[in-house]
Amino acid sequence: MRNQKTLMWTVMYAVLCVLAAMWIYPIVIAFVESFKVGGAGNYEAVLNHPRFDYWSAIGNSFLLAGGSTVIIVVISSLAGFAFARMRFRGRNFLYRALLACMAIPVASVVTPLFATMNDLGLRDSYVGVIIPLVAFNVLVMLLLMKNHFDGIPAELVEAATIDGARPIGVFTKIFLPLSGPVLANVSVLSFVYCWNEYLLPNLLLSDEGKFPVTAAVALLQYERMSQEQIGQLYAGLILMTIPSVIVYLFSQRYLQSGLTAGAVKS
Template identity: 40%
Template sequence: MTVTTSYKRQKAFDWSQPWVYLVALFVVVISVGPVAYIWIGGFRTTADINANPAGWPTPWSIDSYVTVLTSTRFWGSVFSSTVVAVGTTAGVVILGVMAAFVIARYTFWGRGGLYALFAAGLMFPVTVAALPLSVLLRDLGLQGSFVGLIIPQVAFALPVTIIILVPFLRAIPAELEEAAVIDGATRVGFFWRIVLPLSGPGLVTVGVLAFVNSWNAYLLPLLVMAAGGMPQDLWTLPLGVQQFSTQYSQNTGAVLAYTSLSMVPAIAFFLFAEKRIVGGLTGAVKG
């Protein structure tokens, strides 16, 4: 047991290729550095930031975070972002798994073309659809509403969702379906009782991706909410950051505090489901 433990400790780091760790460390610094700067900057006063932008808080102050947490607009933006993110995630998971199940498990004419159509959706940027989407939502009376934002976000998230779920669902053995049919299960019963439980990691993966993308979305909320006349108190957090930075342009610490607090739910949700995301993507690659 001692030899095995010692061997594992020796193999924890392979220093035969030190450049790999240097590159990894560089990537971590590049990724975490800006986020850490924003978080720490929220504890600094504006005068301190102007005097030394790259320094540590002198002294540490929570006034900026108190200003943000006592702002009604911040909590209104949190409410809007939560409603939109949850609605988008639910729509993406429900519609995505149903469409992926049909493409993965049914044989019909045009199945390959349908899958290719969803794959082509990955190359369709939101900016191209900005003008026609705004006109369509205005004609439907959905501009300036939560529903008018959730529906387009679900549509733009479905391609990557189906690309991930189709190989995952194809990997489910056909013997399970045959056994379910022998036991008297219908297609719907097989989908509900067997496919959904086995697809848990994949569903969590696409759900987290949809939630984070919705939480961080800026262009679609700008087109639907800001241009649609929705009250500023109900703008989502990315728009709220812009509005807050305009209102408190002289209070840099408060702007950094607002920005850092707006990241918390998305980061926490992502970290909570990190292992399931890796499992879901692994299953999709194997399939």
């Protein structure tokens, strides 16, 4: 029994090491290439680039990712509570239909999405990017929130209902105070997903001054690039990832506790 457990842990850590190597390898290559020709001067060149305004792009990314995160947290928490604790006709069908939408890739709807935002006059605006960012990320967060709310003891809800609490009171006074870790988890994941989004900003924004870092880094590319310009491109990619990595590292403990929230149901 002990040998079997040791073997299981060995296999698990081996798989994790392989996955970690797959994720770290591209970052290491980019970091090495950013110093290969030009050294630290590549980073200075990026920060003082005539077209690529790093700090402006960072601000745009924080605006898009932060605004989207706030909306996602509000919608997913309210919807998660409704699907977990409220009874209404078609609840299960609607929930499964929403989860089925997770299988639709963003790339498959770029044409109608572009046409819709253009018709609404939202193309080349922050709102026009935030709306699809929320739409494509909120369903995963809804799943996390509902699973967590399903794990909250029903006795607490019954006691609050007997005391005369309405659904909104149950949500704000019982569910939210017990949901700190999962709310932090949803916030961090939403922020990182929206920060790393590449397709939507490139599809819906044409004003370079509104580009987030994922779109603005393309301004470092040229048709024919020298080795030094390639090093600057890699430097821009490294600078692009730093804020999201910092957010992830500082919130790692919330992610761990949030992912296990709701895993065991009462």
